[in-house]
Amino acid sequence: MNANSQPRAERPLRVAVVGCGKIADGHVDEIRKMPEQAQTVAVCDREGLMAEQLAARFAIPAHYDDFGQMLRQERPDVVHITTPPQSHAPLALQALAAGCHVYVEKPFALDRAQAAQIVAAAEEHGRKLTVGYSSLFDPPVLRLRELVAAGVVGEVLHVESFYGYNLDGPFGKALLADPGHWVRGLPGQLFHNIIDHMLNKIVEFVPDDAPQVTAIARALRPARAGDGRDTLMDELRVLVRGRRVTGYGTFSSHIRPAAQFVRVYGTRNIAHVDLLARTVTLESSPKLPSAIGRLVPPFEQAGALLGQGLSNIGRFLRSDFQYFAGMRRLMSLFYDSILDDGPLPIAYRDILRISQIMDDIFSQIRAQNAVAEGST
Amino acid sequence: MTALVTGATGFLGGAFVARLLAHGNGRIRCLVRPGSRTTVLERLAAGQSRVSLLRGSLASPDAAQVALDDADVVYHLAAGTGGAAADLFLNTVVASKNLLEAMVLRRARLPKVVLVSSFGVYGTAGLARGALIDEDTPLEPNPERRDLYSQAKLRQERLFREYRKRHGFPLVVLRPGVIYGPGGTPISSRVGLPVPGLFLHLGGRNLLPLTFVDNCAEAIVVAGEQSATDGQTYNVVDDDLPTCADYLRHYQREVRTLRTLRVPYPFTQALSWLCERYYQYSQGQLPAFFTSYRSATTWAGNRFSNAKLKSLGWRPIVSTEEGLRRTFAVLCNSAPAANAAG
Numbered sequence: 001m002n003a004n005s006q007p008r009a010e011r012p013l014r015v016a017v018v019g020c021g022k023i024a025d026g027h028v029d030e031i032r033k034m035p036e037q038a039q040t041v042a043v044c045d046r047e048g049l050m051a052e053q054l055a056a057r058f059a060i061p062a063h064y065d066d067f068g069q070m071l072r073q074e075r076p077d078v079v080h081i082t083t084p085p086q087s088h089a090p091l092a093l094q095a096l097a098a099g100c101h102v103y104v105e106k107p108f109a110l111d112r113a114q115a116a117q118i119v120a121a122a123e124e125h126g127r128k129l130t131v132g133y134s135s136l137f138d139p140p141v142l143r144l145r146e147l148v149a150a151g152v153v154g155e156v157l158h159v160e161s162f163y164g165y166n167l168d169g170p171f172g173k174a175l176l177a178d179p180g181h182w183v184r185g186l187p188g189q190l191f192h193n194i195i196d197h198m199l200n201k202i203v204e205f206v207p208d209d210a211p212q213v214t215a216i217a218r219a220l221r222p223a224r225a226g227d228g229r230d231t232l233m234d235e236l237r238v239l240v241r242g243r244r245v246t247g248y249g250t251f252s253s254h255i256r257p258a259a260q261f262v263r264v265y266g267t268r269n270i271a272h273v274d275l276l277a278r279t280v281t282l283e284s285s286p287k288l289p290s291a292i293g294r295l296v297p298p299f300e301q302a303g304a305l306l307g308q309g310l311s312n313i314g315r316f317l318r319s320d321f322q323y324f325a326g327m328r329r330l331m332s333l334f335y336d337s338i339l340d341d342g343p344l345p346i347a348y349r350d351i352l353r354i355s356q357i358m359d360d361i362f363s364q365i366r367a368q369n370a371v372a373e374g375s376t
Numbered sequence: 377m378t379a380l381v382t383g384a385t386g387f388l389g390g391a392f393v394a395r396l397l398a399h400g401n402g403r404i405r406c407l408v409r410p411g412s413r414t415t416v417l418e419r420l421a422a423g424q425s426r427v428s429l430l431r432g433s434l435a436s437p438d439a440a441q442v443a444l445d446d447a448d449v450v451y452h453l454a455a456g457t458g459g460a461a462a463d464l465f466l467n468t469v470v471a472s473k474n475l476l477e478a479m480v481l482r483r484a485r486l487p488k489v490v491l492v493s494s495f496g497v498y499g500t501a502g503l504a505r506g507a508l509i510d511e512d513t514p515l516e517p518n519p520e521r522r523d524l525y526s527q528a529k530l531r532q533e534r535l536f537r538e539y540r541k542r543h544g545f546p547l548v549v550l551r552p553g554v555i556y557g558p559g560g561t562p563i564s565s566r567v568g569l570p571v572p573g574l575f576l577h578l579g580g581r582n583l584l585p586l587t588f589v590d591n592c593a594e595a596i597v598v599a600g601e602q603s604a605t606d607g608q609t610y611n612v613v614d615d616d617l618p619t620c621a622d623y624l625r626h627y628q629r630e631v632r633t634l635r636t637l638r639v640p641y642p643f644t645q646a647l648s649w650l651c652e653r654y655y656q657y658s659q660g661q662l663p664a665f666f667t668s669y670r671s672a673t674t675w676a677g678n679r680f681s682n683a684k685l686k687s688l689g690w691r692p693i694v695s696t697e698e699g700l701r702r703t704f705a706v707l708c709n710s711a712p713a714a715n716a717a718g
Contacts, residue, residue, distance in 0.1 A: 022460040033659050049473060053465045057520055170459040177411020178433065319658035
């Protein structure tokens, strides 16, 4: 049967998750908080024990170690792909061909060509597709979007996106120790696994189809292993140049605190979004003249932060201060788009533009490495 | 005689290799993960040829296949001790499966396996306070209500028994209580938990099922050496167990003073009930630090038997008094920190 002729999915959507690593916990946990929209009917991992443990902990009725078998037996409406990125494209294509809508965890694919192939398959099969850019739906980013839409920031001319990362965590330690870690097999290695979160905030405000990209990368940690493991890059700076808007991205494994923030520079105000503290503040031009004008802004800033802090306390008291708030919102919007045949939460164009920028960054890093190797 | 040891770079692993060296004259091959610190093992291996290190991971059966080679006995100590659920299961259960797969793929003559499990597999929540925990105590009937470590160890034990049933290799399981010693966790969570500026003393007069790291290592060696242990399980706890209050008093006298708050068990249960309700109400906005079930398994209080282990001829080689003295002496000279893990 042609997927386009399939009947529209009904509430609750039957969701299956493939890839039972750490992030799958977050997916399953968030899905069970929206029982009217969706329920997880099965999980799959090629390592059956991993699928079994996830199913056992979340009381999921079925688990599989064969993706094709899960698709045939469970006939899910939606598949969430939470495997390492190397398998995203084949799994997404298989799920789309089976008539499923697909949510792919970031990074979407290994390169733009793969990304385009997945998007084309979704369009061909008439199924919906999204990617786990969950931080775009965290409450402070939603607030930022409101401020920009209301004209408070003015015309956006520049965006700064900072993503701090801690390589001392369990994931980082495993990556640094293991020369065969799957992250090392990605075209952009460590950056490839993370920088969607940095780039998607920039791309949102840089409207160009193909902005110019300049990237520099380094490995700043001390060499410990004495072999190829030490060459893993851990610092990245990216300049994105659109026709009118520019963006600057920083990925750092060493700057402390490992902050995550976005600054949006407009013709009226500068908006600062702290993604960890979940605050949104505005920096405005002084309204009063001379020295008096310089006295006031700190108090304005303090007042704004106090207001944000109180607002966050209010959210906490209403149990609306969840770690995966953005993921839940994104899932909910995606499920709505399936159930109501409405607009997608993330445009395919943005997925493809981010894939292209990542390709550009990684090819420049490879070129820099080749030059560096040639000069030694 | 060749022994393969996994987890040799861990706290117990180093002590275990030292005890294995002290016994017999067989070769000891340690499978160590790339990136693991091997200072202790290299010191043990220096000047003699019995100990060798092989770099490899149990993330697949490949390294284990090489490491198994001519091994007569496998001491499987490797396990995850923290991190996310997926990490714990990968490092404990999937790693075990890869070891077992390597065994059955490569070996015509399967080695004996000595598995180091944990007290955490017992289903103690339903027992009366003060009930005796021995090898006949039922396993946890509700794994999903337990902490992730216990869940992983339960599945790991079951996996080994499944493979043994299918492939017929000799298997002995050891279940240590709280392993302590120089370099180990300063204060077990059975004694209590640190919160900012305060130590919640939750264990009270409960017996603390300690086993000094060298005593535990000795028990593993003894169980591995004896053929009569096939199919058996042995709990590992020392003699003369202190109460949690004794331990804390001793720690404060020898290491450093803590601001403690004694929380009687009924209050712990009330707190756990509140935590659980809030977790449900808030849809997990904060983790369920305490649950009634987990509190019952940790702080209700039990008695412990090492009679079965002693029937093998094992005796603690370090008394509890001496073990505590050595542990606290090292802690006293290092940066003091009350760690809740363990």
